[in-house]
Amino acid sequence: MLSKVILVLFVGMILVISGIYFTYNSSYQDSFQARFYYFVGNYTKAYELAQEAYHQDQYNKMASTVLAQSKIALAYENFIQLGSNYLEKIENISTKKKYSNDDKIRIKMMCQIVLGEYEKLSPTKLTNQDLIENSKKINDKFAQLYKELF
Template identity: 40%
Template structure:
């Protein structure tokens, strides 16, 4: 066999062995499943699997990345759910004929909590755009609400 043909054959063999190792290694198998769950929006499942994969192999960069991104995405989900819950509470207060000073203070505190919580969120390139948009929507909503309550 000529040396020109030998180099691509050896390189292909090495890549094939790496691919087989990647697919057979339980840590990488879990990180692939975790990546799937992450991409489908099941962030809790992705976090659990990526943590398991990372604990099996601390050099598994895919597991580390999915774990970090799942944590970030779960923070966004928590913020959005908190926003929905607070909006429901505020809507109940707004249905009263008269809004007391205590209710206004409660609304102001809720708005300040949501605004401060939004500032702590740190999106990355991988963070789902829908999560970022939804959280920005609630942030803007609470900013406007705070302006109205302060007046």
């Protein structure tokens, strides 16, 4: 019976010491903040904090994971922004009464760029589903546009 009590006390002491270590270690504090920013959708801030935490302690797995996931999420955000900008430019071109050959080539290049960038994206299980769905919608729009025009 005494050995069980000692074992429980020993495990409790390890948990308390671990908690103190993680609370006062600046690398893990930054990691926890980065994780919070990642889950609220501020991927830029999450990436910066995770990068800082990772540079402080390269064995910090949480920092490494948040850094990698933030990089993927930022790639999705950049793709969505690129696609939205190109759709706006294509919409401006389409309001013209007459298309020039240069306009058609410009639209074709925009479609090819967006379709090529989409292929480079690689989601993980932790990637925000909204980002994945929005990027797929944009890709589908460009694929349909490319199919109809060329």
